[in-house]
Amino acid sequence: MTAVHPAGIPDELPEGPAARPRWAVAARHLWRNKLLLLAVIVLLAVVALAALAPLVAEYGPNAMRISRRLQAPSAAHFFGTDEFGRDIFSRVIHGGRISLAAGGLTVLVACAGGVLLGVLSGYFAALDGILVKVVDSMMAFPDILLAIALVAVLGPTLSNVVVALGIVYMPRVARVVRASTLVLRELPFVEAARALGVPTHRILRRHILRNLASPITVQGTFIFAYAILAEAGLSFLGVGVSSETPTWGTIINAGQQYARQAPWIMLFPGLAIVLSVFSLQIIGDALRDALDPKLQKEV
Amino acid sequence: MGPAAAGGPTAVPSRPADLLRVQGLRKHFPVGGGWGRPRVVVKAVEDVSFAVPRGHIVGLVGESGSGKTTVGRAILRLIEPTAGRVEFDGTDVAKLGAAALRRFRQRMQIIFQDPYSSLNPRMRVDEIIAEALTAQAPMPRAERRDRTERLLLRVGLRPEQMRRYPHEFSGGQRQRIGIARALAVEPDFIVADEAVSALDVSVQAQVLNLLQDLREDLGLTMLFIGHDLAVVEYLCDEIVVMYLGRVMEIGPSEELCAAPSHPYTRALLSAAPIPDPAAPRSRIVLKGDIPSPVEVPSGCVFRTRCPHSVAACATVVPPLVEVAPGRFSACIREDIR
Numbered sequence: 319m320t321a322v323h324p325a326g327i328p329d330e331l332p333e334g335p336a337a338r339p340r341w342a343v344a345a346r347h348l349w350r351n352k353l354l355l356l357a358v359i360v361l362l363a364v365v366a367l368a369a370l371a372p373l374v375a376e377y378g379p380n381a382m383r384i385s386r387r388l389q390a391p392s393a394a395h396f397f398g399t400d401e402f403g404r405d406i407f408s409r410v411i412h413g414g415r416i417s418l419a420a421g422g423l424t425v426l427v428a429c430a431g432g433v434l435l436g437v438l439s440g441y442f443a444a445l446d447g448i449l450v451k452v453v454d455s456m457m458a459f460p461d462i463l464l465a466i467a468l469v470a471v472l473g474p475t476l477s478n479v480v481v482a483l484g485i486v487y488m489p490r491v492a493r494v495v496r497a498s499t500l501v502l503r504e505l506p507f508v509e510a511a512r513a514l515g516v517p518t519h520r521i522l523r524r525h526i527l528r529n530l531a532s533p534i535t536v537q538g539t540f541i542f543a544y545a546i547l548a549e550a551g552l553s554f555l556g557v558g559v560s561s562e563t564p565t566w567g568t569i570i571n572a573g574q575q576y577a578r579q580a581p582w583i584m585l586f587p588g589l590a591i592v593l594s595v596f597s598l599q600i601i602g603d604a605l606r607d608a609l610d611p612k613l614q615k616e617v
Numbered sequence: 618m619g620p621a622a623a624g625g626p627t628a629v630p631s632r633p634a635d636l637l638r639v640q641g642l643r644k645h646f647p648v649g650g651g652w653g654r655p656r657v658v659v660k661a662v663e664d665v666s667f668a669v670p671r672g673h674i675v676g677l678v679g680e681s682g683s684g685k686t687t688v689g690r691a692i693l694r695l696i697e698p699t700a701g702r703v704e705f706d707g708t709d710v711a712k713l714g715a716a717a718l719r720r721f722r723q724r725m726q727i728i729f730q731d732p733y734s735s736l737n738p739r740m741r742v743d744e745i746i747a748e749a750l751t752a753q754a755p756m757p758r759a760e761r762r763d764r765t766e767r768l769l770l771r772v773g774l775r776p777e778q779m780r781r782y783p784h785e786f787s788g789g790q791r792q793r794i795g796i797a798r799a800l801a802v803e804p805d806f807i808v809a810d811e812a813v814s815a816l817d818v819s820v821q822a823q824v825l826n827l828l829q830d831l832r833e834d835l836g837l838t839m840l841f842i843g844h845d846l847a848v849v850e851y852l853c854d855e856i857v858v859m860y861l862g863r864v865m866e867i868g869p870s871e872e873l874c875a876a877p878s879h880p881y882t883r884a885l886l887s888a889a890p891i892p893d894p895a896a897p898r899s900r901i902v903l904k905g906d907i908p909s910p911v912e913v914p915s916g917c918v919f920r921t922r923c924p925h926s927v928a929a930c931a932t933v934v935p936p937l938v939e940v941a942p943g944r945f946s947a948c949i950r951e952d953i954r
Contacts, residue, residue: 506730506731507734507735507736507737509695509727509729510727510795513693513722513726513727514723514752514798515722515723516748524740524748528737528739528740529737531739
């Protein structure tokens with residue numbers, strides 16, 4: 319390439335601000351923020367334990383040994399045992415697989431529905447009036463109550479719990495997505511695409527959805543945390559998955575009868591919930607800051 | 618009501634060379650309403666008529682709120698005009714159906730004021746250009762790449778920069794990317810909406826020179842919307858002066874700037890900075906602010922701030938009349954022309 323252009327402009331155009339790759343910015347963030355680092359480590363540990371549960375656990379989650387019932391935490395049983403002599407550690411990490419999967423799938427359902435509703439409502443003014451009313455009326459119900467009602471209608475299986483919670487959290491995503499879409503729709507780069515005659519579905523995909531990635535990611539982390547809590551809550555109330563399946567909620571539910579004699583049955587799944595939810599909240603907060611381009615420059 | 622009520626919109630005589638002819642363009646925005654508050658209408662653009670000859674650059678000037686940006690958007694049908702004709706190469710753009718309009722869009726493009734929000738931060742430069750190239754029909758990869766390279770060279774950017782994101786460029790460079798995007802579809806006509814207003818003066822000059830070159834090399838026709846009269850006079854062949862949604866004066870750049878006919882144009886020119894501190898200045902300072910477009914003054918919209926207004930100004934909407942060959946002015950005070 320020649321240094322001088324046909325347009326006669328010398329090649330001394332100012333370089334833009336130094337470009338730093340996105341992952342490098344993220345890594346720096348992580349290192350500066352020790353709390354965030356801790357949250358990421360804790361979450362990764364919880365996920366790893368759950369994923370590798372069959373390899374890590376010495377006992378099966380449902381293996382009963384009545385001779386060892388209601389034992390306090392010890393070297394043999396880190397988290398103690400329950401009334402059937404089942405190992406709580408094994409149950410907690412096996413339960414984590416279901417609780418985390420339910421949380422993750424709930425995020426997918428809530429985001430898929432919420433993004434669809436939000437983008438349609440934000441981009442097409444004609445649909446906005448009706449969709450906003452639908453979303454607002456869904457938000458009028460208390461979360462757990464709506465979830466209970468939906469599970470009662472659909473039946474108490476894990477996939478129905480996920481669908482119910484997905485519907486419950488859908489309006490949160492929809493509102494954030496709608497608000498961002500309303501802003502994006504008016505920006506000149508969207509106007510430029512319209513002026514070029516770019517088909518609407520492509521505008522939605524390239525210009526709207528791509529720029530919604532950060533708000534959706536942030537909402538997703540928070541919903542992940544809420545969903546873990548809500549799944550536990552539903553299981554605790556007995557309307558979630560059946561009590562034979564170990565999830566953090568069902569373990570706590572089963573342990574409440576022995577809360578005085580064997581508090582460890584409730585304590586450890588409870589701790590697992592608290593640690594995961596805390597970590598996710600901290601990560602969600604950090605993502606919100608990191609993905610805000612205005613804050614990014616200061617880092 | 619304006620001359621429309623008195624029998625059709627004001628007509629600027631058409632010349633055979635006109636590529637774009639705007640006639641009686643109106644854009645009203647209904648605002649407010651609901652909860653017992655009255656619904657009011659903002660008349661952003663009211664009976665605007667002008668023409669842009671092929672290969673010329675026409676400047677559209679006026680202060681903020683004069684409706685100049687709305688005119689640009691309405692010509693491209695980025696907003697729907699309330700009334701009026703936008704005749705482009707013989708076709709009334711205002712009447713095109715959705716599919717026809719989409720095909721027609723390739724002939725008219727726009728360059729935006731803000732070099733930041735006019736480029737999608739999540740698309741690389743080559744994606745931005747490729748989107749323009751493939752907006753209406755697919756194009757093979759190799760050809761896309763080749764044309765993107767040529768377009769970037771054309772606007773003074775290095776092709777090897779095309780895999781970068783917009784935030785890696787300066788404001789002037791971003792504006793060049795925006796220009797390349799507009800040129801990608803080989804339009805006949807470009808609306809440059811305050812295209813250099815957000816840039817530093819030195820960068821402004823570079824971009825203005827680029828626009829000049831493009832006009833000469835590609836025979837582009839342009840509507841250049843701006844508020845800096847020095848810039849507009851430098852670039853444009855003809856100037857349309859707007860105030861509060863209406864056209865005040867139209868004329869060839871040099872003549873209009875040397876001897877403005879309308880009192881508003883005079884005030885606007887006297888406010889423009891002269892790069893010579895010793896030059897004598899007789900600044901015409903207007904009273905008050907631009908009135909609200911919700912409650913426009915009766916008769917001549919400028920009368921409330923005009924130093925020459927008389928009682929008759931409140932009763933008649935002054936028609937745009939030819940005061941000299943090729944020069945039009947909307948003022949009833951023939952004595953002060």
